[in-house]
Amino acid sequence: MAVTTAAHPAVGHAAHAPTGFWRTCVFSTDHKIIARQYLALGVAWALAGGLLAGAMRWQLAWPDTAIPLLGEIGPDTYNMMVTMHGTIMVFFVAMPILLGAFGNFLIPLMIGARDMVFPRLNALSVWTFAAASAVMLASFFVPGGAASAGWTGYPPLSARVEYTGVEWGLNLWILALALEFASFLMGGVNYLTTAMTLRAPGLTLFRMPLVVWQQLVAAMLFLLSVGPLVAGAVMLLLDRTLGTAFYAPEMGGDPLLWQHLFWFFGHPEVYVVLLPALGFVLEVLPVFSRKPVFGYRWIVWATVVAGALSFIVWAHHMFISGMDPRLAMPFSVTTILISVPFAYIVFAMIATLWRGSIGFEPPMLWALGFLTMFIVGGLTGIFNGSAPADVYINNTYFVVAHFHYTLFSAVFFGGFTGVYFWFPKMFGRMLGPRLGHLHFWLTLICFNVTFFPQHHLGLAGMVRRVANPLQYDALVPLQGLNVVSTWGAIGLLVAQAVFVANVVVSLLAGRRAPANPWQANTLEWTAPSPPPHLNWGRDEPVVHRGPYEYSLPGAVDDWLPQDRPPARAGRRPGTT
Amino acid sequence: MPSLLDWLAWLPENASTYGADIDGIIAIIWYTTVAWFLLCFAALGAFLVLYRRRPGRRAAYVKGERIREAVWILVPVAIVLVLDLWLDVLGAPVWARVKIDRPPTELTLQVTGRQFNWDVVHPGPDGRFGTEDDRQFLDELHVPVSRPVRIVLRSKDVIHSFFLPNFRLKQDAVPGREITGWFEATRPGTYELPCAMLCGFGHSGMKAYLHVHAQADYDAWVRSQWP
Amino acid sequence: MSLRADARALPGVSGPKLAVWWFLASEIMVFGGLIASYLVFRLGGTGWAESAHHLSMPLAAVNTLVLLSSSYTIVRAWVAAEAGEGRALRLNLALTILGGLVFLGLKAVEYTTEIAAGLTPGAGIFWSFYYTMTGLHGLHVLGGVVVNVVVLATARASLARPHRVELAGLYWHFVDVVWIFLFPMLYLS
Numbered sequence: 001m002a003v004t005t006a007a008h009p010a011v012g013h014a015a016h017a018p019t020g021f022w023r024t025c026v027f028s029t030d031h032k033i034i035a036r037q038y039l040a041l042g043v044a045w046a047l048a049g050g051l052l053a054g055a056m057r058w059q060l061a062w063p064d065t066a067i068p069l070l071g072e073i074g075p076d077t078y079n080m081m082v083t084m085h086g087t088i089m090v091f092f093v094a095m096p097i098l099l100g101a102f103g104n105f106l107i108p109l110m111i112g113a114r115d116m117v118f119p120r121l122n123a124l125s126v127w128t129f130a131a132a133s134a135v136m137l138a139s140f141f142v143p144g145g146a147a148s149a150g151w152t153g154y155p156p157l158s159a160r161v162e163y164t165g166v167e168w169g170l171n172l173w174i175l176a177l178a179l180e181f182a183s184f185l186m187g188g189v190n191y192l193t194t195a196m197t198l199r200a201p202g203l204t205l206f207r208m209p210l211v212v213w214q215q216l217v218a219a220m221l222f223l224l225s226v227g228p229l230v231a232g233a234v235m236l237l238l239d240r241t242l243g244t245a246f247y248a249p250e251m252g253g254d255p256l257l258w259q260h261l262f263w264f265f266g267h268p269e270v271y272v273v274l275l276p277a278l279g280f281v282l283e284v285l286p287v288f289s290r291k292p293v294f295g296y297r298w299i300v301w302a303t304v305v306a307g308a309l310s311f312i313v314w315a316h317h318m319f320i321s322g323m324d325p326r327l328a329m330p331f332s333v334t335t336i337l338i339s340v341p342f343a344y345i346v347f348a349m350i351a352t353l354w355r356g357s358i359g360f361e362p363p364m365l366w367a368l369g370f371l372t373m374f375i376v377g378g379l380t381g382i383f384n385g386s387a388p389a390d391v392y393i394n395n396t397y398f399v400v401a402h403f404h405y406t407l408f409s410a411v412f413f414g415g416f417t418g419v420y421f422w423f424p425k426m427f428g429r430m431l432g433p434r435l436g437h438l439h440f441w442l443t444l445i446c447f448n449v450t451f452f453p454q455h456h457l458g459l460a461g462m463v464r465r466v467a468n469p470l471q472y473d474a475l476v477p478l479q480g481l482n483v484v485s486t487w488g489a490i491g492l493l494v495a496q497a498v499f500v501a502n503v504v505v506s507l508l509a510g511r512r513a514p515a516n517p518w519q520a521n522t523l524e525w526t527a528p529s530p531p532p533h534l535n536w537g538r539d540e541p542v543v544h545r546g547p548y549e550y551s552l553p554g555a556v557d558d559w560l561p562q563d564r565p566p567a568r569a570g571r572r573p574g575t576t
Numbered sequence: 577m578p579s580l581l582d583w584l585a586w587l588p589e590n591a592s593t594y595g596a597d598i599d600g601i602i603a604i605i606w607y608t609t610v611a612w613f614l615l616c617f618a619a620l621g622a623f624l625v626l627y628r629r630r631p632g633r634r635a636a637y638v639k640g641e642r643i644r645e646a647v648w649i650l651v652p653v654a655i656v657l658v659l660d661l662w663l664d665v666l667g668a669p670v671w672a673r674v675k676i677d678r679p680p681t682e683l684t685l686q687v688t689g690r691q692f693n694w695d696v697v698h699p700g701p702d703g704r705f706g707t708e709d710d711r712q713f714l715d716e717l718h719v720p721v722s723r724p725v726r727i728v729l730r731s732k733d734v735i736h737s738f739f740l741p742n743f744r745l746k747q748d749a750v751p752g753r754e755i756t757g758w759f760e761a762t763r764p765g766t767y768e769l770p771c772a773m774l775c776g777f778g779h780s781g782m783k784a785y786l787h788v789h790a791q792a793d794y795d796a797w798v799r800s801q802w803p
Numbered sequence: 804m805s806l807r808a809d810a811r812a813l814p815g816v817s818g819p820k821l822a823v824w825w826f827l828a829s830e831i832m833v834f835g836g837l838i839a840s841y842l843v844f845r846l847g848g849t850g851w852a853e854s855a856h857h858l859s860m861p862l863a864a865v866n867t868l869v870l871l872s873s874s875y876t877i878v879r880a881w882v883a884a885e886a887g888e889g890r891a892l893r894l895n896l897a898l899t900i901l902g903g904l905v906f907l908g909l910k911a912v913e914y915t916t917e918i919a920a921g922l923t924p925g926a927g928i929f930w931s932f933y934y935t936m937t938g939l940h941g942l943h944v945l946g947g948v949v950v951n952v953v954v955l956a957t958a959r960a961s962l963a964r965p966h967r968v969e970l971a972g973l974y975w976h977f978v979d980v981v982w983i984f985l986f987p988m989l990y991l992s
Contacts, residue, residue, distance in 0.1 A: 076777035117818045150774045156751060157734040163691070163776055185829055193822045223825060227832025231840065238935060243925030246840075246935075249752020252848060252928035255735055256750065257840055264836075289627070294640035295649060320737070322750040325675040329668050336660040343656045347649040348640065350616065353623040355636035360628070368624070375616050379609040386663055388601045388670040392587075392744045395737060395772045452580070459586040461741030465774040471781035473768050474588060474741065478577065551635040558634060 027127075029119035030533055031104045032426070034126045038100030041126075041133055042093050049088040052081045054493050057450075061479075061486035063468035076165065078467035079148035084140070086151030087173065090273065091180050092136065094411045096129060098276035099184065099222075102418050103191055103215045105426060109524035110209050112200025112541040112563075114534040116190050125186035132179035139172035147173035150465060152262060155247035155255050159239040174237045181226050188219035200523070200563075202543035206297060207562070209522045209547040213300050214279030217307045218272045225268035225311065232261030259321055263314035271310050273407060275303065277414025278345060281367040284421050285349055287520045288364035289356030290558045292548035294348045302341035302348075309338045319390045328387040335385035342378060346371070357551070357558070362436030363421035363518075369444050370413035377405025380455065398458025404451045412443070416499075423506070424513030428530045432510065435502035442495035449488030453481040519559045522547045526563055591767060591788065592743035593760040597670045599744065604666060608659055674745070678758050684726040685717055689736030689749040689771065692778030701802050709802055715784040717769070720794035724760040737773035740786060746772055761788040823970050827977050830943075834981050837939065841932045841988065852992060854929035857922055859913055863990045866909050867982065870944075873902025874979045877951070877972040884965035889958060892968070896955040899975065903948040910941050933989055940981055947975050 028034060058067045059078055066072050073081075104122065108115055116122045140146045146169040149158035153173075161167045195208070195216050235246040236258065245251035247258055286293045293299065315323060315331040349371050358364070380402040383389050393399060416439075423431050461474050469475040469482055516525040523543070527535050541563040549560040578585030584603055590596060627635075640646055686697040686705060696717050700709030719725045729738055729749040739746045740759065747757045771782040789797055845851050876898040883891035914934075917923075924934040954961050954971045961967045 074777070075780050078780070079774065079777060082774075118822065121822075148777075154735055154774070157774065157776060163734050165777070185826070188829075189822045189825045192825055193818050196821055197818045223829045224832055227829055227834075228836030228839075230833045231836035234935060234939065235840075235931075238924065238931070242923075244931035244935065245925065245928040246931055249750075251925075251931075252844075253931070254752065254844070257843075261836055261840065289635060290629075291635035291637060292639045294638065295646055296639065297641055298646060298649075320675075320746050321748050322753055322755050325671070328671055328675065329664065332667065332671075333661070333664050336664055337657075339660060340653060340657050344649060344653050346616070347652055350619050350623065351640060351649055353620070353627060355638060356623070356627045357629045357633060357635040358624060358627050368620075372617070372620065375613065379613055382609055382660075382663070383602065383605050386601060386605060386667045388598050388667045388674065389605060391671075391674060391746050392598055392602070392741075394746060395739075455583060456580060456586045459583055461588055461739075461768075461770070463739065463770050463772045466770075466780035468780050472770055472783065480577070548639075551637050553637055 027123060029115070029123045031108050031116050031119070031122060032531060034122050035101045035103075035105035036426070037126045038096040038104060038129065041130060042095075042097035042101060045088050045092040045096070045133070049085055049093055050493055050496070052085040052088070054489055056081050056085060057486040057489040059467055060469060061483045063470055073467075075467040076148060077145070079150075079164075079465065080146045080166075080169075082465050083147045083150050083153075083173075087147070087177075088136075089407075089411070090151065090269070091177060092133060094273040094407070095180070095184060097415055098273060098411065098418075099215065099218060100126065100129065100187060102211075102276060102280070102422070103187065103219075105422065106211055106524060107191055107194060107215060108198070109425075109527060109531065109535060110212050110522055111195060111198060111203055112523050112543065113194060113198040114536070114540065117194040117198055118190050121186055122190055125183045125190065128179055128183035128186065132176045132183060135172050135179060136176035139169045139176065142168040142172065145169050152266070153236070153258070154262075155236060155239065155258050156249075158258075159236060159247045159255075161240065171237065171240060174233050174240075178230065178233060181230060184222055185226065188223045191215055191219045192223075200541050200543050203523075203562075206300070207543055207546045209279075210282040210293065210296065210299060211276075211279035211522075213303060214275040214282070217303050218275040221268040221275075221307050221310060222272045225265045225272075227265075228261045229265035232258055235261075256318070256321060256323060259318050259323075260314070263317045264311070266317065267314045268307070268310040270403075270407065271307060274410045274414075275307075277370060277410035277417070278303070280414050280418040280421065281349065281370050282345075283522070284363045284367040284417050285352045286548050286550055287421075287518050288359045288361060288367070289353055290359075290550045291352065291356045292550055294351035294354075295344075296546070296548060299345055299348055302344040306338060306341040309334060309341070313338055316385055316387075316390070319387045320394055332385060332387040336382070339378065339382065339385070346375060346378065361518075362431065362433055362440060363417055365437065365440045366413055366417040366420055369440060370409050370417060373405055373413055373444075373447065374409040377402060377407075377409055380405060393458055395464050396458035397454045397462045397464065400464060401451050401454035401458060404454070408447060408451070412447075416440075416443075421518070422524075423503075424517050425524055425527075425529050425531070427507060428513050428528075429506045429510035430513050430517060431506045432502050435498055435505075439495060439498040439502065442498060443492065446488050446491035446495055450485050450492055451488070453485050457481055457485075519557070521549060521559055521561050523562055526561060588741045590742065590744065591761055591763050591765060592740075592745065593762055594670070594674050595742070595744040595762075597673060601663075601667050601670055605663060608663070612656075675757075678726065678756065679724045679760075681724040681726040681758060683719060683723060684728060685719075686728045686730070687717070687738060687749070688730045688732055689738070689775070690732035691734065691776050692771075692782040694736075694738075694769070694771075694782075694784040695732075696784070698801075701798060711801060717784060717786045718794065718797055719761060719786065719788055720791050721761045721764050721788050722791075724758055726756060726758045729755045729757060734775045735773050736771045736775050736782075739770050739772035740767060741770075742767045743786075748773055761786075764788045764790045764793070817966065819966065819970055820973070823973050827974070830977065834936075834939070834984075837932075837936050838984060838988065841936065844928060844932070845988075848928070851929050854927060855989065855992065857917065857920070858933070858990050859916070860990050862909050862913050863986055866906050867986050869902050869905050869909070870979050870982050873899045873906075874972075874976055876902065877968070877975050881965060881968040881972050884961050884968040887962060889962055892962060893955060893958050896951055896958070896968075900948055900951050900955065903944055903951065906944055907941060907948070910937065936985055936989065940978070940985060943978050943981070947971075947978050950974060 055067050055070055144167045148164050148166050157163045238244040239246050245253040247253050247255050282293055313335045315327055316335040319328050384402055420431055460478055513529040515529050523541050526541055543562045544566055545562055547562055551558045552560055584606055688695045694715050696713040698711050699705050702709055731749040731751040736749045738749055743759045745759050765788055767786040769784040769786050876895045880892050880895035922930055924931050950971050954967055
């Protein structure tokens, strides 16, 4: 039984869907178009961030040789690449793709809403992000070059021009980040308010798909953690331009103030990036195992607990920073505790497979890739969270390996899980499965070839952000590992060409996607592929059950959509 | 090169008294995480093989929310929690030994980081700073073996980081602060001391050397510096 | 759980109100970060009271009264909007806007006096905090004035939908509360 409603103001305009290029493609308020805009910007930045990484890896393997297309680069340029690679990947790839694109696309569809509750604020958010992108791009081309103080931007290096030689590049970096924060603040407010007020009838909080839960907790984490960094960034900009004293010890300031403000945000931020990826994987595992996700409510509580804990672990980035050493053990304890809810979620993912009926279509491969690689990354986190171990491994390549195993898993394995799963819904075409398999295996292998040896380099004492490993006696005999890692990185970049080819071919000539190619239960699969403006026709869905009723005993099909009416007496369940 | 499968073998030669303690913590974490890794991957691999889709076989409708089912995960999670806390119980005294408690020392060196060198001030035979026999060295520290040595870290400009891989010691040098560290060498040798914090375009390659001398050689060195 | 299509997750809380509260939560964290940093410095440092001595307590006290009064007038404006009283709505909104402008004007007087005396943002850590905290707050006051001007200019729409005035008031109270924290921390110690 569906319900017609005039609750959403947009419904009254159904007969007047916007027309014309500018209203439909450029300044659209439709959440699906806005999602594509975030996706396009994120993918463009991913190319830039990936090429920067390729250039860095070339320099590390063959120092002081000419990098293709760039020539020989000096250490100051290398520092700019390191800085911009990190900044771009976290703020201009991970956030727009995982939160901006998928959050926008999925949240209204999965809760049975016709759009976000504030469509114009939504459009403003993506245009603010576009402005942030323009400012960040501009920072590459100003005199003095781009920011070069690391994505972490520690003062005093970042606070006085003479320490880096970079003036406008760093100022624009700060401004671009401020705009990016504003964009995601707007988006976060929109996601939270939409999910709290526009859910379809029958869709209680504990019938929401886990994807939506993860997006909401991520939005909350971002909203509540970014404030102190905004304060800190204002202080940094003022130190640079007005000569204020915040981070200048000679004037009464303290460089460690920045580190506290940055990491108070920085740690929740990594979960802001991780949680959406967890959501995609938690969605795909049940669909391709044809059984419910294991422990839905426990996973929700684990996510909330992890989110709360993320606010009290930040100083594990600062064990040897010069802060009072007595603070180290308390933060070590909270840090080690945060592994507990994530251990739950990982075990629950494995348990979801138990006694399932597992298909290995590309979305499932990517989800399994996430799971396996994230386990490795999560385990190396234990080393980092222990204060005495961290005395040694802090600021070495061991940390670099750790955060790539976790973040790359989230952004790329998790991101591709989402892309391959929802591509049919977003674009109305199926992605070619054979190229999908090839893309996955190439990426998985090259990813490990790139980053696994970095654990060893870190344990051997290779420090971060160095342009030439051969300057260190201890690293000269180990240079082979750097070369191997670079070959992996080159392979990783080339492997993505398979994906690009797949997308182009599929968009132009791929098999047209049915509404529900994966036989999944959640509401987005009840809309056409792709959904029209306002998502459904006359009738919005009404929800009768949770999202994971797969292989219900006694049902004919091994799936049961959320909006299918309950069986009437005398009829077999599973039929309408 | 050591085997890629044995991470502990990649740690550089240890030359400090507390280095073994830190290596011990790293080793415990290594064995624990390898155990969890093997467990998870074994379960994962088994399920993927055993439960791959086959015609005529249907998945089991297991929601995992009742305690009876959830316990299969709650018990491993509880074990994770206990092991985690045990790691911190073991780690706390090691941290205290390296960073909080400092044994009495006869030799203190002032080490000041700047873009892009380490300036080391040796107090000279009188053992006091601010006197005439203080001597400044560029990128080199000289200490005797088997004696605790204190270092007072400062920075002239940006944050640098004093890193002795062979001693498992690292400490950031922050402008506006004096931060004290200590170490005691267990064998003579020359050890690389890279700066471990991005400090500008000269960060790559910014390093000092620690020269640890047998007592007799150290005395000879002192005599040669202060005739 | 109601089956009505427009069932609300939280009865009595509208979408826009929720959104404003989430926005205010993030703003609280921005000012919270600044205030916490200031407190840590203040408690650990010396010479702060001496620097604060140069501030004009009387001007700030007047500003505090002005802002508090304007919070009162915006509540009266909302009451008027709910009751459909157009004149009272316009009058009270105008008074609120006036209060905001007086606040900014007095702040400008303070700043020019201090800068003329050589007490610039770069004059020391206290002054860095003073200008940043009051400056950021001042920008928020300006934003609130703009919002209130829009609500006044579209007074007929505000009469039809009084919650617009309520939401503008919510933001304005937040700006007031931040000042209640800043005033004693900067001026009274």
